[in-house]
Amino acid sequence: MSEPKNPAVTYSNYLKVDELLSLQQPLSSGPEHDEMLFIVIHQVYELWFKEVLHELDRVRALLEGDELHRAQHTLKRILTILKVMVAQLDILETMTPLEFLTFRERLEAASGFQSDQFRQLEFVLGNKSEQAIARFGENTRAHAALQKRFQEPTIWDAFLRYLSREGYEVAEHHLQRDVTALVEPAADIQQTLIDVYRRDPKNAELCERLVDLDEGMQEWRYRHVKMVERTIGMKHGTGGSSGAGYLRTTLSKPVFPDLWEIRSQL
Numbered sequence: 001m002s003e004p005k006n007p008a009v010t011y012s013n014y015l016k017v018d019e020l021l022s023l024q025q026p027l028s029s030g031p032e033h034d035e036m037l038f039i040v041i042h043q044v045y046e047l048w049f050k051e052v053l054h055e056l057d058r059v060r061a062l063l064e065g066d067e068l069h070r071a072q073h074t075l076k077r078i079l080t081i082l083k084v085m086v087a088q089l090d091i092l093e094t095m096t097p098l099e100f101l102t103f104r105e106r107l108e109a110a111s112g113f114q115s116d117q118f119r120q121l122e123f124v125l126g127n128k129s130e131q132a133i134a135r136f137g138e139n140t141r142a143h144a145a146l147q148k149r150f151q152e153p154t155i156w157d158a159f160l161r162y163l164s165r166e167g168y169e170v171a172e173h174h175l176q177r178d179v180t181a182l183v184e185p186a187a188d189i190q191q192t193l194i195d196v197y198r199r200d201p202k203n204a205e206l207c208e209r210l211v212d213l214d215e216g217m218q219e220w221r222y223r224h225v226k227m228v229e230r231t232i233g234m235k236h237g238t239g240g241s242s243g244a245g246y247l248r249t250t251l252s253k254p255v256f257p258d259l260w261e262i263r264s265q266l
């Protein structure tokens, strides 16, 4: 007897549409109308986080392979996604404070604060913390993913190594730094970056795309905190933080501080 043939690929089985559409499961009774939007938008964000992580891994590999043009092309894609991610907050802002209250208590302690993919994003960009890993149970997907990213070089490390191979002065201790530590601003790196900006438009362009990426993340944080303020005011978050007060402490903290620092020196 001949082997049964695989079913033909269709839109639905390729994209797993049935599975996808079964994943939105409101908890409120009714269920409350607005809970669907809340679930869908968070799921969409998780998918974008996944895609951005996928592309950031590529940017790092391309920088490691000295493929500047392709790295910039990929960065452009990431920036375009980030713009969509920021714009999507507008949709959630159509939900009024009272509409949110119709199901908020059903969220219990659940919060975006527990998004491991958001923490992974922070890790790849250089904002790492062991505490963030410890919040996830051992032997979970999230714990393993964060642990792996914790040990990996960040985009900034790949960028400094690339600059060094391009012939720029980057001290050995920066190239060999502990990649699990936070990136601290460094005067010698700033001097190198000033050189890049003054005499190397090709690599200055790459620096600008990294600034775009940094600014894009800050923009998302700002828009998220404004949305939080208009939806829950100064109430505590479901994740247990002080809410907007906590979120404000995460604003204006660049992931590539040297690229911002040099602007007043150029």
Ligand code: HEM
Residues within 6 Å of the ligand: 041, 042, 045, 046, 092, 100, 110, 111, 112, 113, 114, 115, 118, 224, 227, 228, 231, 232, 236, 237, 238, 239, 240, 241, 242, 243, 244, 246, 247, 250
């Ligand atoms: C009504 C809508 C929303 C409200 C009221 C809200 C509220 C909050 C609050 C109060 C926090 C602080 C942690 C806590 O105590 O819970 C937080 C953190 C966070 N939220 Fe939201 N959020 C909303 C929508 C979203 C959406 C759509 C996303 C997309 C994934 C998201 C992602 C995050 C992330 C990643 C954090 C952690 C930020 C950090 O620690 O720097 N939130 N949110």
